[in-house]
Every structure is written in C-alpha cells, then in structure tokens.
Amino acid sequence: MPFKSQAQRRKFAQLLVEGKISNQTFEEWNRETGGAQLPERVKPKASPKSKPKPKPKRRAKRATRGK
Numbered sequence: 001m002p003f004k005s006q007a008q009r010r011k012f013a014q015l016l017v018e019g020k021i022s023n024q025t026f027e028e029w030n031r032e033t034g035g036a037q038l039p040e041r042v043k044p045k046a047s048p049k050s051k052p053k054p055k056p057k058r059r060a061k062r063a064t065r066g067k
Contacts, residue, residue: 005042
C-alpha cells in the first residue's frame with residue numbers, strides 16, 4: 001500500500017528507526033509510492049451531513065365558543 005502523505009512517510013520512517021516496523025515493510029511502501037508528489041497531509045473525507053429532523057407541527061388552537 002503506498003503512502004498517502006508526507007506526514008505518513010515521516011511517521012513510518014520514525015517507526016523504522018524505533019524498530020517497530022521492518023526495513024522490508026518500509027521499502028515496500030516506499031517502492032509502491034514511487035516518485036509521486038505527496039501532499040503534506042490528507043484531510044479526512046467529509047461525512048455526509050444528516051438531514052435536520054423536521055420540527056413537530058404545531059396544532060392550531062381551537063376556537064372557543066362565545067357565550
């Protein structure tokens with residue numbers, strides 16, 4: 001799976017230095033990314049906004065009979 005951003009690439013490099021991932025894993029990801037220009041950060045996809053709940057309709061006041 002290729003890197004999606006420069007920040008992700010830096011994070012993987014940090015994990016490699018700390019010994020939490022193997023050199024093989026890092027190189028595989030790097031190879032799949034190739035020389036692509038990556039954005040600094042990837043913004044999360046906007047979640048679809050839910051429709052606002054309709055307000056309950058007010059019932060009209062009943063007219064009172066006059067005496």
